[in-house]
Amino acid sequence: MRRSTPSRLCVRDPFEQNGFIRNLFCSFVCVTLTLILGLQMYAYVWGPAQVALDGDLSDISHVVLQLTHGLTEVNRKHERLQNEMQRISSSLPAMAAAADRARDALEPAMRRSSGALGTVDYDRQMTDYALESAGAKILDTGNTVEHVINESPVTWVLHLLTSMMCSECLGARAIIRPESLPGECWAFKGSRGEVTIRLLGTVRVTGVSMEHIPRQIAPTREISSAPRLFQLEGLEYKRDPYPHDLGTFEYDREGKPIQYFEVKNANVKGFNVIRLRVHSNWGHPVYTCVYRVRIHGELAARSTANDDSDSRVENE
Incomplete structure (x- = not known):
């Protein structure tokens, strides 16, 4: 134990x-x-005051740090913007040069286009004393036969009646009106025709303008129906047996649609009746088209002789 x-x-x-x-x-x-x-x-x-002071200093330090970060970001964006502006500024000369080259390349085409069509402001540049809306009038077309597309016998009969009843020749009035769209012309059979026009007053004729549509807008893309050789005569009255020859001219179908010709034999006393004779066209075998005729010059001082001349025109 x-x-x-x-x-x-x-x-x-x-x-x-x-x-x-x-x-x-x-x-x-x-x-x-x-x-x-x-x-x-x-x-x-x-130590409460010290602790509070330390807390305030900590908060201030935090705010300052945040502001520093924000300022740094702003500076960075500012630098990027400056770099972008410098890049754009450096590319502006090249862009301007390219724009100049484009303008230089386009201007000839625009000039050709305006030169080829050039009908917008023509009537504002030169006075037309044969303009119907200003007082001019078609008096006669002589033996010229108007060309009409006869789609039916009714159309033919109506045209025949109109031609017999209307002495002012409605078809020929197209050449003294401002319209010049395809088809809005005076079309007559063959290559020879004439028309007598009473001007809006006694005019010292200095030039004549002949107009035809350009090839670009023609439905068939060819203008062989355009007049070629034509003559301008000044008359004392409608059936004056001794007209004054102002000249014979040739319309160029490859030229501008509106072509101006200075008269070759001017007369200082002036005329209030003009006769246009078309002698040939550019090869069309059936008809000739005249779109517009303008008579240029200046009005002569009115006199008793001119008043008598006007009354003789009306009587004719």
Whole structure:
């Protein structure tokens, strides 16, 4: 029984060692917590102003940092904008040069187009004394036979009746009206014809303009029906047996649609009746088309002789 006692003493030693370590750890934790609590109390009781100041300084530092970042970003964008502006500025001369080259390339075509068609402002540049709306009038077409497309017997009969009843020749009135669309012309059979026009007054004729549509807008893309050689005569009255020859001219079908010709034998006293004689066309075998005739010059001073001349024209 005495031999069991030492064994019990040997069993107690480990438990006593574990308790010592546990107590030591607890003491360390308590001391540490006490120090932390003391520091917190010190900061709360004796250091609130410093803590608040540190917080304010921290906030200010944060704001300054944010502003610095924003300013840096603005500077970066400003540099990019400057670089872009420099790139655009450097490319402007090249763009201007390209625009000049494009304009130079287009202007000849525009000049050719305006020169080929050039009808928009023509009537505003030169006075036309043969314009119907200003007082001019078709008096006669002589033996000229108007060309009409007879689609039916009724059309032929109506045209015949109109020609017999109308002495002013409705077809020939197209040449003293401003319209010049394809088909709006005076078309007569063959290549020879004539028309007598009373001007809006006694005119010292200095020039004549002949108009035909350009090839570009002709439905058949050819203008062989355009007049070629034509003559202009000045008359004292409608059936004057001694007309004054103002000249013979040639219309160029490869030229401008409106072609101006100066008279070759001007007369200072002037005429109030003009006769246009077409002697040939550019090869069309059936008919000739005259789109517009303009008479240019200046009005002569009216006199008794001119008044008598006007009355003679009316009587004719």
